[in-house]
Amino acid sequence: METAVFIVCAAIVLAGALGVVLARNPVHAALSLVGTLFGMAVLFLNLEAHFLAAVQIIVYAGAIVVLFLFVIMLLGVDRLEDLSVEPITGQRTLAILVGLGTFVLAVAFLLSSSIGPTGPKILTLDITENFDQYSNLRQIADVLFTDYVYAFEATAALLTISVVGAVVMSRRMARSDEAQESAGDD
Numbered sequence: 001m002e003t004a005v006f007i008v009c010a011a012i013v014l015a016g017a018l019g020v021v022l023a024r025n026p027v028h029a030a031l032s033l034v035g036t037l038f039g040m041a042v043l044f045l046n047l048e049a050h051f052l053a054a055v056q057i058i059v060y061a062g063a064i065v066v067l068f069l070f071v072i073m074l075l076g077v078d079r080l081e082d083l084s085v086e087p088i089t090g091q092r093t094l095a096i097l098v099g100l101g102t103f104v105l106a107v108a109f110l111l112s113s114s115i116g117p118t119g120p121k122i123l124t125l126d127i128t129e130n131f132d133q134y135s136n137l138r139q140i141a142d143v144l145f146t147d148y149v150y151a152f153e154a155t156a157a158l159l160t161i162s163v164v165g166a167v168v169m170s171r172r173m174a175r176s177d178e179a180q181e182s183a184g185d186d
Contacts, residue, residue: 005046012039030068037061051137064159071166 012035019032037060044053144152 002046005042009039009042009046012036013043026072027069030065030072033068034061034065037065051140067159067163067166071162074166074170 016032016034016036016039020029020036023029023032037056041053041056041061044050044056
């Protein structure tokens with residue numbers, strides 16, 4: 001049964017990820033992201049990581065995607081744009097080169113590394129080994145607020161900055177719309 005759930009959810013995650021990358025409409029891309037996040041949550045449930053599944057749904061699918069959709073609607077980027085016009089000459093070629101370079105570096109690192117693709121063995125141990133001593137939530141909290149506290153704080157700062165940026169951009173757009181309306185009245 002676990003294998004069947006994994007195969008179905010992996011297909012949902014892959015289809016959603018392709019939808020995020022290939023969708024021309026940003027709203028459709030955001031909705032594909034929701035499908036990907038729900039598929040990941042079911043995969044976490046399949047691994048008996050209930051806390052991570054709940055966080056996946058509540059934080060990512062519930063808050064982050066809603067923020068994405070809010071910004072998309074606020075900025076009006078849901079309109080179809082002409083993708084044949086490049087605002088910066090050569091940006092697509094540069095993006096492809098950077099993407100390929102990153103992929104080659106990642107593969108070279110994995111092939112030359114002794115730790116393997118999943119990290120050192122200590123990081124991939126079953127978290128239920130010391131279940132009597134610590135709960136799943138306590139183990140995640142210990143790692144999150146000790147080893148990864150800087151990454152956690154940087155993520156919080158990044159999300160805060162993105163919200164402030166969205167508000168600033170919406171005010172600028174509102175001012176430019178008012179200026180255009182007043183110029184049109186003259």
